[in-house]
Amino acid sequence: MNNVIKLLAITLVVVSCNSDSADNQVIPESDVTFGFTNGSFETGDFSGWELTEERVIREDRPNLGIYVGSWFIEPKVVFTDLRDDLIWVFDHLDQVDTTICVRDFFGPVEFKPTDGDYVGGYGVMESVKSTIYQEVVIPNNATALKWDLAYHNYAFEFVPDRQSIKISLLEPETNEVLQTAFETDKDTHYDLDITAFSANIQEFAGRKVRVIINIDIEFDCMVVLFDNFKFE
Ligand SMILES: [Ca+2]
Numbered sequence: 001m002n003n004v005i006k007l008l009a010i011t012l013v014v015v016s017c018n019s020d021s022a023d024n025q026v027i028p029e030s031d032v033t034f035g036f037t038n039g040s041f042e043t044g045d046f047s048g049w050e051l052t053e054e055r056v057i058r059e060d061r062p063n064l065g066i067y068v069g070s071w072f073i074e075p076k077v078v079f080t081d082l083r084d085d086l087i088w089v090f091d092h093l094d095q096v097d098t099t100i101c102v103r104d105f106f107g108p109v110e111f112k113p114t115d116g117d118y119v120g121g122y123g124v125m126e127s128v129k130s131t132i133y134q135e136v137v138i139p140n141n142a143t144a145l146k147w148d149l150a151y152h153n154y155a156f157e158f159v160p161d162r163q164s165i166k167i168s169l170l171e172p173e174t175n176e177v178l179q180t181a182f183e184t185d186k187d188t189h190y191d192l193d194i195t196a197f198s199a200n201i202q203e204f205a206g207r208k209v210r211v212i213i214n215i216d217i218e219f220d221c222m223v224v225l226f227d228n229f230k231f232e
Contacts, residue, residue, distance in 0.1 A: 069124030133212035
């Protein structure tokens with residue numbers, strides 16, 4: 001009789017453990033890192049982020065595909081009296097010192113961190129499609145994705161289908177677009193000093209998403225600066 005009771009007790013424990021395992025689909029909060037890693041680029045590199053760059057060959061100017069962009073991180077810098085339009089940066093994707101074009105047509109251009117000492121950036125002279133992204137778990141109580149962004153588009157307009165900057169939330173497994181948080185269009189002004197942006201992401205709180213910036217430039221020079229990605 002005692003043996004039967006023991007067997008029943010063991011069976012119940014096993015069933016109980018299996019039941020816990022099957023029902024427990026929520027990851028314990030202690031096992032999750034919420035929010036961005038290095039969202040303000042204060043490590044001085046792109047730790048926590050993934051970078052991509054795909055060269056685009058233009059049909060109308062096939063020989064122009066020699067240019068590439070540069071992912072850089074800089075402290076505060078002010079550029080004035082630029083004579084050759086080129087400055088040196090360290091490209092963290094290709095791991096080389098390289099030049100990007102910066103033009104001070106309308107006065108000084110500033111690389112200006114809005115949080116801490118460093119600002120992230122991408123400089124390109126046609127023609128590339130590039131991304132920076134990070135998979136994050138949005139904090140359960142978050143309502144907003146916040147970031148700071150600047151761009152200097154030396155084409156003096158956002159040329160439709162040839163120049164765009166877009167920030168999106170993607171489903172990490174399928175790349176389905178969950179939300180477009182920011183997107184330039186033909187009416188977007190071509191020059192913006194670094195500015196605070198916010199998007200309501202409340203419906204995705206607690207979910208794992210991929211936050212991605214797409215920078216597609218098939219025409220002329222552009223400098224994009226970004227800092228202080230966070231959830232609030
Ligand atoms: Ca920063």
